[in-house]
Amino acid sequence: MCQSPLHEFLKGLPKCEHHVHLEGTLEPELIFELAARNGITLPTDPVYTSVETLKTRYEHFSNLDDFLHFFFEGMVVLRTEQDFADVAWAYFQKAHADGVHHAEVFFDPQVHESRGVPYDTIVTGFSEGCKRAETELGLSTRLILCFVRHLPVSSAKEVYDEFVAHKHFESGVVHGLGWSSSEVGPPKDMFREIYASAAQKNIPLTAHAGEEGDPTYISTALELGAQRIDHGIRLVENEELMQHVAREGILLTVCPLSNVRLRCVTSVKEVPIRRFLEAGVKFSINSDDPAYFGGYILDNYCAVQEAFSLNVQEWRIIAENSVQESWVEDSRKAEMLASIEAHINEYTRMHTIAV
Ligand SMILES: Nc1ncnc2[nH]cnc12
């Protein structure tokens, strides 16, 4: 538990998570359990000797691609609909305990399909997990299908065609599209055609950009139609672009503990939280791949508090922007805004009495 006097306040603060990869919530314990259940032999690398050796290796990623190697290796244990549903359900339970009211979650079908898992198995399993979270925990959820930058565009196109053929956007099974994986290297605009087609269908679009890559990765994503930017911390390197992002109310989905583990920054203090607040840039705080980065969403909120000592008013701005920029209907936003108001009023009342 964090030492901040605001810990209880932060725990109860209604949260929206906009940046978490369901495959990144696969805890080492579950990797070993699913490997046994599915008769899968894990790599012979000694880091797979035990849960402990794997966790220790996760503490020493050298960069994004070093992490991605383990991220893609870990997810091979996901084979059946039940596996996908189980990992999602395990995440939603943790998110609920951390005060998440609404979760928008990524998944990478191209990677699973490339090892022979059918599109239907992946989407049906994950969406079972979402339905269960809605029914049993009262969470609202959104699935966001991510294209990956380390595989050929042709494989992204195949997945996009399956998504269109299944009418998964129209039926609400998949709510939006994103891109992720290696940032620097592949062409910045590799998904231009897919995003142009999706934009025509009014599908909400996001993109990982400005995590390791410079601000031109962000401007390219916006040019291609992204309405939101995942990470985006390098936005501060371009003042003009930062003003544009602030003016347009484009949300950044910031992931502080991820940035530290992947060495994009040396400590949470270097994540430009204050700069964004001062410039009026909207952002939410998220966990990215919590099973790999040492913390779920509340740990990220607490790390931000320890680094920046924000006040309740600043947390109100963050919490309200997170709701306002969620991809959810207005009635749900109104409910969550009311919960934030009630939580802050209660905290203020208790605090006033205590003083
Ligand atoms: N932090 C991250 N950046 C890019 N792609 C990812 N896929 C999972 N986590 C990611």
Ligand SMILES: [Zn+2]
């Ligand atoms: Zn991510």
